[in-house]
Amino acid sequence: MPSSTRPSQRDIARVAQVSQAAVSLVLNGKAGEKGIAPATQEKIRAAMASLGYVPNAAARSLRGGRNGLIGVHTFESVFPVAADDYYHEFLVGIEEQAVAQGQDLVLFASTQLPDGTRSVYGRGSNRLRLTDGAVVLGRERNEDEMERLALEGFPFVLIGNRAGAVTPVPYVAADYTAAVAEVLRALAAAGHRRTAYLGMAARRRPQEERLRAFLALVPGAALASSTPHLVEAGTVTGEWVDQQLALGTTAFVVETPEHAGELADLLSARGLRVPADVSVACLDVPAPGSAALGWSHVAVARRAMGARAVRVLLGLLEGDVPPTHVDVVPCLPLRGSSIGAPPGR
Amino acid sequence: MPSSTRPSQRDIARVAQVSQAAVSLVLNGKAGEKGIAPATQEKIRAAMASLGYVPNAAARSLRGGRNGLIGVHTFESVFPVAADDYYHEFLVGIEEQAVAQGQDLVLFASTQLPDGTRSVYGRGSNRLRLTDGAVVLGRERNEDEMERLALEGFPFVLIGNRAGAVTPVPYVAADYTAAVAEVLRALAAAGHRRTAYLGMAARRRPQEERLRAFLALVPGAALASSTPHLVEAGTVTGEWVDQQLALGTTAFVVETPEHAGELADLLSARGLRVPADVSVACLDVPAPGSAALGWSHVAVARRAMGARAVRVLLGLLEGDVPPTHVDVVPCLPLRGSSIGAPPGR
DNA sequence: TTGTATGCGTTATCAT
DNA sequence: ATGATAACGCATACAA
Numbered sequence: 103m104p105s106s107t108r109p110s111q112r113d114i115a116r117v118a119q120v121s122q123a124a125v126s127l128v129l130n131g132k133a134g135e136k137g138i139a140p141a142t143q144e145k146i147r148a149a150m151a152s153l154g155y156v157p158n159a160a161a162r163s164l165r166g167g168r169n170g171l172i173g174v175h176t177f178e179s180v181f182p183v184a185a186d187d188y189y190h191e192f193l194v195g196i197e198e199q200a201v202a203q204g205q206d207l208v209l210f211a212s213t214q215l216p217d218g219t220r221s222v223y224g225r226g227s228n229r230l231r232l233t234d235g236a237v238v239l240g241r242e243r244n245e246d247e248m249e250r251l252a253l254e255g256f257p258f259v260l261i262g263n264r265a266g267a268v269t270p271v272p273y274v275a276a277d278y279t280a281a282v283a284e285v286l287r288a289l290a291a292a293g294h295r296r297t298a299y300l301g302m303a304a305r306r307r308p309q310e311e312r313l314r315a316f317l318a319l320v321p322g323a324a325l326a327s328s329t330p331h332l333v334e335a336g337t338v339t340g341e342w343v344d345q346q347l348a349l350g351t352t353a354f355v356v357e358t359p360e361h362a363g364e365l366a367d368l369l370s371a372r373g374l375r376v377p378a379d380v381s382v383a384c385l386d387v388p389a390p391g392s393a394a395l396g397w398s399h400v401a402v403a404r405r406a407m408g409a410r411a412v413r414v415l416l417g418l419l420e421g422d423v424p425p426t427h428v429d430v431v432p433c434l435p436l437r438g439s440s441i442g443a444p445p446g447r
Numbered sequence: 448m449p450s451s452t453r454p455s456q457r458d459i460a461r462v463a464q465v466s467q468a469a470v471s472l473v474l475n476g477k478a479g480e481k482g483i484a485p486a487t488q489e490k491i492r493a494a495m496a497s498l499g500y501v502p503n504a505a506a507r508s509l510r511g512g513r514n515g516l517i518g519v520h521t522f523e524s525v526f527p528v529a530a531d532d533y534y535h536e537f538l539v540g541i542e543e544q545a546v547a548q549g550q551d552l553v554l555f556a557s558t559q560l561p562d563g564t565r566s567v568y569g570r571g572s573n574r575l576r577l578t579d580g581a582v583v584l585g586r587e588r589n590e591d592e593m594e595r596l597a598l599e600g601f602p603f604v605l606i607g608n609r610a611g612a613v614t615p616v617p618y619v620a621a622d623y624t625a626a627v628a629e630v631l632r633a634l635a636a637a638g639h640r641r642t643a644y645l646g647m648a649a650r651r652r653p654q655e656e657r658l659r660a661f662l663a664l665v666p667g668a669a670l671a672s673s674t675p676h677l678v679e680a681g682t683v684t685g686e687w688v689d690q691q692l693a694l695g696t697t698a699f700v701v702e703t704p705e706h707a708g709e710l711a712d713l714l715s716a717r718g719l720r721v722p723a724d725v726s727v728a729c730l731d732v733p734a735p736g737s738a739a740l741g742w743s744h745v746a747v748a749r750r751a752m753g754a755r756a757v758r759v760l761l762g763l764l765e766g767d768v769p770p771t772h773v774d775v776v777p778c779l780p781l782r783g784s785s786i787g788a789p790p791g792r
Numbered sequence: 793t794t795g796t797a798t799g800c801g802t803t804a805t806c807a808t
Numbered sequence: 809a810t811g812a813t814a815a816c817g818c819a820t821a822c823a824a
Contacts, residue, residue, distance in 0.1 A: 108576055110801055121811045126803055137809055154599050156576035159516075160508040161801035164816050170557065171577075200556040206574070207554040211545040212515060228501045229551060232514070250499070254453055455817055466795045471819055482793055506817035509800050 109153040118142075118149040125150075129157065163232060172205045172415060173233035173258075175213065177220050177240030188404075192239055192261055195408020203416060208233050222247045230256060235419050237261065237411045241306070252425075259415045261407055263307055265428075272418055272427040274411045278308070278385075281400040281433035282315035285355060285383045286323040288398070288436055293443045294353040294381060298346045299330040300338065300365060301357035312357055312385050335360035343368050352444035353381040356394075363392035377442030384438075398438035407431045454498040463487075463494040470495075474502065517550045517760060518578035518603075520558065522565050522585030533749075537584055537606055540753020547754075548761055553578050567592045575601060580764050582606065582756045586651070597770075604760040606752055608652055610773075617763055617772040619756045623653070623730075626745040626778035627660035630700060630728045631668040633743070633781055638788045639698040639726060643691045644675040645683065645710060646702035657702055657730050680705035688713050697789035698726040701739075708737035722787030729783075743783035752776045 111129070115122040120142060127133045128146045149155075159169040174196060176189060200207050212229055213220045221244065222230055228251075230236050235257035238248070243262070251258060252269035260273040289297055299316050301309060313330060320327045328349060331342055338361060346354070356362045362384040366376070370393065374380050384399035410429050417423035456470040463470070465487060472478045473491045494500075508514030519541060521534060545552050558565045558574050566589065567573055573596070575581045580602035583593070588607070596603060597614035605618040634642055644661050646654060658675060665672045673694060676687055683706060691699070701707045707729040711721070715738065719725050729744035755774050762768035 111803095112801080122801090123803080123811065123813095124809090130803080139809070142809085154573050154576065154601075156573060158509070158801050159577050160505045160514050161816090162803085163505040164503070164509050164800090164818095165802045165804090166816065167803070171553070197554065197556055200554075201559045204557045206557050206577070208516065209542065209545075209552040209554065211542055212549045212551045214546045223501060229504050229515075231501075232504045232508070232516075232551070254501075456819095457817080467818080468795065468797095468820080469793095471817095475819075477820090484793065487794085503817050506800090507819085509802090509816090510818050510820095512800080 108158070109155050110158070111155075113153060114146065114149045114155050117153065118146045120146060160232065163234070168234045168419065169232075170205055171208050171233040172200055172412065173208045173210055173230050173236035175210045175220070175222060175230060175236050175238045175240075175258075177238075177242045177244060188241075189239060191404035192408040192411075195405035195410075196237055196412055197408075198405070199409035199412035203412065205412070205416070210236075222251060228254075228256075230258070235259070235415045237408075237415055239411075257415065257418050259411045259418065261411050263311065270426045272414050272423060272425060272429070274407050274414060274429040274431060276308075276402040276407065277430045277432050278311040279315040279319070281436075282312060282355075282385065283319050283323075284436050285385070285398075285400060286316075286319050286325060288441050289353045289355075289381065289383065290323045290325055292353075292381060292441055294325065295444070296326045296328075296350045297353040297355055298328045298349075298351045299355050299357070300361050301330060301332045302361065303332050303334045305332070309357060316355060335364065338364045338368065340368050340371070343372070347380075353383070353441070356382060356384045357386070359384065359386050359389045359392065359394065362386075362388050362394035362397060362399075366393035366397070376440045379445050381441045381444065383436070383441055388438075394440075396438055397440040398436055400436050401434045403431055403434050453503070454500050455503070456500075458498060459491065459494045459500055462498065463491045465491060513579050513764070515550055516553050516578040517545055517757065518553045518555060518575045518581030520555050520565070520567060520575060520581050520583045520585075520603075522583075522587045522589060533586075534584060536749035537753040537756075540750035540755075541582055541757055542753075543750070544754035544757035548757065550757070550761070567596055573599070573601065575603070580604070580760045582753075582760055584756075602760065602763050604756045604763065606756050608656065615771045617759050617768060617770060617774070619752050619759060619774040619776060621653075621747040621752065622775045622777050623656040624660040624664070626781075627657060627700075627730065628664050628668075629778075629781050630730070630743075630745060631661070631664050631670060633786050634698045634700075634726065634728065635668045635670055637698075637726060637786055639670065640789070641671045641673075641695045642698040642700055643673045643694075643696045644700050644702070645706050646675060646677045647706065648677050648679045650677070654702060661700060680709065683709045683713065685713050685716070688717070692725075698728070698786070701727060701729045702731070704729065704731050704734045704737065704739065707731075707733050707739035707742060707744075711738035711742070721785045724790050726786045726789065728781070728786060733783075741783055742785040743781055745781050746779045748776055748779050 111122045111125040114125045124138055125146055127136050127138055128143050133143050159171060162169040197207060210229055213222060215221055222228055237259050239261040249269055252271045260271055263275040264271055264273040301313060328346060354365060356365055369376060369380055376382055382397055384394060384397050387399060387401045388394040388397050410431055414423055414427060414429055456467045459470045460467040469483060470491055472481050472483055473488050478488050542552060555574055560566055567575055582604050584606040594614055597616045605616055608620040609616055609618040646658060673691060699710060701710055714721060714725055721727055727742055729739060729742050732744060732746045733739040733742050755776055759768055759772060759774055
């Protein structure tokens with residue numbers, strides 16, 4: 103009849119008739135170095151097994167050691183709620199890599215504020231410190247908290263670009279530039295000479311990176327382009343499309359799945375076939391149900407990035423990786439079939 | 448210029464010229480009770496603010512026993528990988544409730560064995576003990592491990608029925624009986640007199656519970672039924688369907704989404720319309736893409752069950768809930784439109 | 793009204 | 809080869 107309270111090293115020591123320090127040594131594989139008799143070691147192991155001993159994570163971190171826990175903090179309102187959520191895939195990658203490295207994952211559910219947002223410091227105490235380090239992700243990330251966390255010296259890795267921040271933090275970012283370059287290369291190779299960029303009105307970092315890459319690379323790809331059209335999803339008009347076509351645009355580069363779906367509808371309403379009459383490429387994955395399904399697209403390798411973040415974090419903890427480390431992960435290769443030769447060629 | 452190491456209560460005390468205990472009291476709102484001078488309190492708060500003090504979670508849990516961590520153990524091979532996985536919804540419920548109760552969730556990624564299965568005791572010792580308690584779920588659950596865990600006195604709650612087990616463990620189960628009763632009531636009310644049960648060949652507990660309820664309730668519902676047809680998905684034959692129809696069956700009760708899809712195909716191949724010619728009800732959610740989409744069905748309230756499990760676990764930890772506690776959660780109400788009057792009425 | 797002392801579980805150092 | 813001891817940050821019973 104085991105006691106209902108968790109056994110400590112002292113309990114093990116009592117049972118095995120040794121000192122608590124001996125238990126600690128055996129546990130941490132330092133028994134050999136310090137010369138603990140094999141028989142004693144065995145006795146200790148047996149006691150640990152019989153009492154079901156597990157090291158106390160809190161005590162370990164208090165002491166300053168590692169405890170095998172990796173925190174996952176997301177600024178999104180809820181964790182795995184939306185299965186189709188953009189962030190789900192990152193989490194899958196994180197989890198897979200954690201499995202591979204024998205680390206446990208702590209989801210910081212407690213960091214949610216009454217208003218649904220999540221804050222590292224919200225509840226007064228920084229829960230993250232329970233873990234050895236953390237992977238932080240989320241659209242709505244709070245730069246002040248990131249800064250503070252970094253200043254505190256807490257080891258964490260960010261998923262998403264953090265170039266230009268004051269305090270260096272390792273981050274894992276997608277290689278948007280290469281992805282956009284691939285798209286433009288494909289368009290140019292197909293014979294297009296003029297392309298138009300359609301994106302969302304709200305400009306966050308990932309959107310800016312895509313657009314910046316587009317603008318920078320268009321000249322090199324021997325392409326012309328109109329002023330980027332940045333509008334809220336749901337407000338793309340037929341007029342804009344007509345105008346672009348009149349200007350000689352034969353290929354559209356679309357930022358989001360939503361805009362892609364809309365554009366698909368507008369094109370088909372005009373009797374234009376893809377890619378026979380117009381070519382299109384999306385810089386994200388078209389939504390399953392949308393008319394843009396099957397369109398040529400590149401996409402962020404979210405799973406790979408999640409896994410990468412875990413590896414970088416462990417490297418950081420080991421001291422193998424400097425806090426200035428930046429990890430750029432290639433996007434998924436261009437897939438789909440909405441890029442063809444422009445009409446009349 | 449904040450120091451590179453985090454300030455402790457002692458640092459605050461030094462700055463504010465008070466004792467560390469006073470800092471602790473102010474921090475926990477016990478300053479009033481213990482009669483700390485308002486001026487002193489203010490001094491302390493100022494010091495905390497200026498040094499950017501944040502309590503150390505590890506030290507708190509070490510001190511208090513509980514650490515605010517709830518373990519989540521699933522016997523399935525990977526954790527949140529499959530977004531459309533049956534277990535995903537349970538996890539969502541667990542996470543939501545954990546948020547509500549300010550608990551963090553630990554995913555035991557380290558408990559995965561090389562063969563992909565998960566074991567509580569995989570690494571020799573019971574990793575779960577790291578947390579205050581755990582919620583355990585999964586199709587392939589290992590009864591021996593459950594038994595051992597219960598004997599160890601580790602606080603955990605199971606999702607799924609555990610009636611009849613030797614050692615009592617609180618569990619959260621779905622009320623299949625009520626759900627099946629609702630289905631049969633609806634069929635009887637529509638005027639059906641004979642129904643047939645179609646289920647899967649592999650009989651696990653949830654399947655058995657559905658069937659048992661069906662067999663027990665059919666007589667009371669003034670219905671007749673043939674011998675249940677339990678076959679592997681993919682092997683339902685047109686012959687069986689024809690035979691049932693010949694026997695006078697006007698309504699089918701189907702155990703799984705897979706069987707429902709198959710049955711839908713077979714019916715439509717015979718030119719039978721649902722529910723004009725045949726009524727059907729599924730005891731699970733029809734798959735999104737299948738021909739059985741929109742069929743009348745009941746379903747386990749997975750999200751609610753996940754949340755319930757967390758509440759029960761916390762009750763168990765508080766001592767408010769006995770280890771013999773059983774929590775039965777109603778299924779989701781009957782929805783869909785594949786139940787109608789039998790033909791010729 | 794404030795300060796001192798103790799222990800939570802761990803690990804590392806230093807004497808035996 | 810082993811055991812005693814200190815320290816990590818915090819909360820609290822108790823002494824002043």
